[in-house]
Amino acid sequence: MATDRLTRAVVAAVRAAPCSLRALADAASVPPSTLSRIVTGTRAATPAVAAAVSRALRVWGARCDRLADRIGHASSKGDA
Numbered sequence: 001m002a003t004d005r006l007t008r009a010v011v012a013a014v015r016a017a018p019c020s021l022r023a024l025a026d027a028a029s030v031p032p033s034t035l036s037r038i039v040t041g042t043r044a045a046t047p048a049v050a051a052a053v054s055r056a057l058r059v060w061g062a063r064c065d066r067l068a069d070r071i072g073h074a075s076s077k078g079d080a
Contacts, residue, residue: 027056
């Protein structure tokens with residue numbers, strides 16, 4: 001199966017995600033088998049799946065940024 005740019009982007013995101021494929025699939029509300037098939041090249045990514053994966057990663061990124069900010073604020077206040 002030839003891979004298009006959208007599929008390649010989803011594959012790269014799944015592989016680079018800071019979590020398991022299953023956790024990403026759960027966060028994106030897509031079946032893990034769908035992401036697995038996209039990664040193995042037996043299925044192309046649809047715009048809907050790509051958008052769901054993108055949203056899940058953005059939510060995690062924003063959450064991680066907020067947590068990192070809290071740590072930074074706590075450490076700058078001299079809390080030990």
